[in-house]
Amino acid sequence: MSEFQIYLLEVASDAPIEGSLIEGITEANVNDWEDAWMPALARALQQLKEKGVDRRLWPQSRHWDWRRKAEAFKGLLAAPSFSIVCQGMTQGLMIVETLESCRLLQQKGKPLVYIQYLETAPWNRPGLTTERPRLTGVGTLLVRAAIELSRSEGFGGRIGLHSLPQANAWYANVCGMSDLGIDPTKENLRYFEMTPEQADAFIAKGV
Amino acid sequence: MATSKKTMTLNLTDAEMSALEELCEKKDLSKTAVLRQALRLYQAVEVRAERGDKFFFEDEKTKEKAEVVML
Amino acid sequence: MKFEVTKEWCMKMARLEHEHGTDVEIGAGLFAADPSTQQPEYTVQESADPRIAFGRFVRLMRRGRKQTLEKLAEDADIDITELVEIEEDSHYTPEPRTVYQLASYFAIPSAKMMQLAGLSQQRDSHLVSEAIRFAARSEKVTDLNETERSALDAFVAVLSEQK
Numbered sequence: 511m512s513e514f515q516i517y518l519l520e521v522a523s524d525a526p527i528e529g530s531l532i533e534g535i536t537e538a539n540v541n542d543w544e545d546a547w548m549p550a551l552a553r554a555l556q557q558l559k560e561k562g563v564d565r566r567l568w569p570q571s572r573h574w575d576w577r578r579k580a581e582a583f584k585g586l587l588a589a590p591s592f593s594i595v596c597q598g599m600t601q602g603l604m605i606v607e608t609l610e611s612c613r614l615l616q617q618k619g620k621p622l623v624y625i626q627y628l629e630t631a632p633w634n635r636p637g638l639t640t641e642r643p644r645l646t647g648v649g650t651l652l653v654r655a656a657i658e659l660s661r662s663e664g665f666g667g668r669i670g671l672h673s674l675p676q677a678n679a680w681y682a683n684v685c686g687m688s689d690l691g692i693d694p695t696k697e698n699l700r701y702f703e704m705t706p707e708q709a710d711a712f713i714a715k716g717v
Numbered sequence: 718m719a720t721s722k723k724t725m726t727l728n729l730t731d732a733e734m735s736a737l738e739e740l741c742e743k744k745d746l747s748k749t750a751v752l753r754q755a756l757r758l759y760q761a762v763e764v765r766a767e768r769g770d771k772f773f774f775e776d777e778k779t780k781e782k783a784e785v786v787m788l
Numbered sequence: 789m790k791f792e793v794t795k796e797w798c799m800k801m802a803r804l805e806h807e808h809g810t811d812v813e814i815g816a817g818l819f820a821a822d823p824s825t826q827q828p829e830y831t832v833q834e835s836a837d838p839r840i841a842f843g844r845f846v847r848l849m850r851r852g853r854k855q856t857l858e859k860l861a862e863d864a865d866i867d868i869t870e871l872v873e874i875e876e877d878s879h880y881t882p883e884p885r886t887v888y889q890l891a892s893y894f895a896i897p898s899a900k901m902m903q904l905a906g907l908s909q910q911r912d913s914h915l916v917s918e919a920i921r922f923a924a925r926s927e928k929v930t931d932l933n934e935t936e937r938s939a940l941d942a943f944v945a946v947l948s949e950q951k
Contacts, residue, residue, distance in 0.1 A: 514791040519802035526799050531791060548885075552892045555865060570819040572865070575885050586764065588757035609758055620745055621754065627817035636806075637813045647802030649814030654801075655791060662789040664750040676813035684804060697818055715804065716797035 511536075518596050518645040527645065529596030531655055535580045535603055539593045542600035543576040550632040558638075569638060570674045571629050576603055579627055589626070592655050594648050602648035604628045606656055612668055614688055614703045622668035622703065623660040628652055637676060649677075653685060657709045667709030672699035685712055727752075840878040841919035841943075842904040847875040848940045849894055864893040881906055896947045904947075918946040 511534045517526040551572060558568055583589040588609050594602040610624040630648040632638055656669045672693060673681050678700050681687045687702040704712070729737065740751045762772055772785040805814070850860045857875075861868035866886045873880040882905050891901035902908040903915055922943040 512789065512791075514793075516793060517795045517798035517802075519799055519806065521806060526795055533789065544884075544888075548888055548898075549892070552889070569813055569815075571815050571817070573819065573885060574817075575883065577884065586757075586761055587753075588761045609754065609761065619743065625816045629815050629817075635813050636808075643806070646806040647798055650801040650805050651793070651798065654793065655789075658791045659789050663753075664746045666745070671816040672818065674813065674815040674817065674819065677815050680805075680808060680814055681816075684808060699818070713797075716793075716801040 516594065516596075516647075516651050518594075518601065518647045518651075520645055521642045522644070527596055529594060529601065531651055532593045532595060533590065535576070535591040535593050535605070539595070539600045539603060540577045540580050543603070546599060547576075547631055551638075554632055554638045569635070569676070574627070574629060576629075579605060583626075590659065592652060594651060596645060600631065601634060601645055602628075602630045602652050604652045604655065606659065608659075608663060608665075610670060612670065612703060613690055613701070614705065617668060617703075617705060620668060621663070621665050622670045623656045623663070623665060625653075625656055625669060625671035628671070649680070654713070657704070657712070660709070666706035668704060668706060669709070670701065670703040672696045672701050674699070684715075839880075839904070839906045841922050842882075842901075842906070843875050843878055843880070845904065845922070845940075845943065846871070846890060848936060849944075850875075852937070852940060860893075864889045866890065896944070900947045915946065918943060922946075 511532060513533075514531045516529050516531045518529050519525075520527045551569075555568060555572060580591065583591060583605050589605055589607050591606070592602075592604045593600055605626045607624045607626050608621065610622060612618055612620045612622050628649070630652075634643045634645050634648055636643045653669070657667045660669055661667050669687075671681070678689075681702045682689050685702075685704065686708050687704045688708070690701045690703060692698050693701045737748055737751060740746070741748055744751060744754075746754070766772065773782040774785060775782050850857070853860075855863070857868055857871055860866075861871045866889050870882060870886050874882050874886070884902070884907055887901050887905045887907060888898050890896075891898035894901075899908065900912075900915060903912060904919055922939055
């Protein structure tokens with residue numbers, strides 16, 4: 511299991527905090543999800559409820575079970591997974607898949623790294639807490655990991671995903687991905703795809 | 718730290734090599750990349766088949782299903 | 789896989805992520821059912837007995853609060869069909885998330901609820917025997933009478949015990 515050094519931004523101090531991007535999701539990560547993510551999510555949902563926020567605006571991934579997800583894809587070569595650990599806690603999780611093909615006309619049929627599931631810890635999500643998010647950069651680094659895996663596999667940096675509704679703008683504008691529209695076969699989520707050129711442009715944003 | 722890799726020599730017939738080269742062209746991938754994809758697909762299908770799932774192709778127009786026979 | 793990022797890159801991109809405001813929730817993926825696995829990820833051993841207690845416990849707690857199934861499902865943010873299964877079918881194995889939500893809602897330690905629901909590898913024999921006792925005492929469940937009430941209170945005390 512490979513491990514790579516990364517940095518997240520601690521919002522309160524505006525300082526870089528060292529962490530790791532790890533290839534794989536371990537029992538420790540799943541335990542973190544159970545022991546820390548879930549209670550934090552439950553508290554956040556309670557607050558949303560008290561504020562009278564419409565349930566349709568609640569985080570759509572709130573029913574996700576990472577134990578089941580990790581178990582379902584364990585050992586599958588076609589479904590690599592990633593975790594981000596920082597300050598001794600799992601901050602982000604991702605499972606991808608390498609057998610899908612591109613839909614965008616200019617790269618139709620070519621393989622890409624498809625992001626099946628991506629989630630950041632509840633305390634890092636700006637919309638979910640009344641306090642500031644603790645650490646940012648998790649989502650960005652996981653997308654970068656998908657791009658680098660794509661490059662390593664010879665897929666040129668091509669990635670694809672179905673965005674959770676509240677992330678549509680981020681994938682479109684910050685990641686610069688192509689919006690292929692609502693996919694009625696996938697819970698009406700919006701499908702985004704990234705070309706090798708868009709991948710280069712995304713990476714160039716941080717240089 | 719990179720994960721270690723093992724090397725293998727592969728003997729292919731002319732027909733197999735031809736099919737491989739065609740896939741490389743189509744998918745814009747190296748021979749190794751194509752073969753790795755094939756392995757991933759085979760493993761994924763096998764895992765599902767063990768669970769009792771069946772592997773189908775569906776005709777987009779007619780919605781007719783044709784089972785892919787797994788050897 | 790090659791993965792090399794500089795601290796500067798991480799910081800610049802993280803700030804970009806942060807600047808995007810309060811309405812960004814970065815995530816991707818289908819939000820319906822979880823993928824099925826070859827085997828159930830939690831195998832239920834000989835925990836049929838505590839599971840009867842789990843369903844009964846949930847039902848008594850609900851009725852003790854004079855809640856309908858719909859109300860509890862809504863308040864605890866769980867599926868109502870699952871709630872019905874939990875209360876009606878003593879052999880039903882609930883989703884871990886559902887158990888967690890109920891534990892949270894009833895303010896019971898989740899580890900104990902998970903055990904009760906047959907989802908935990910842990911075997912606390914004291915909890916198991918108390919669960920069986922509770923199930924026996926609360927068997928005739930029509931109205932929440934004095935017997936049921938005191939059985940429920942005693943069981944809640946056991947579940948709330950700090951280990």
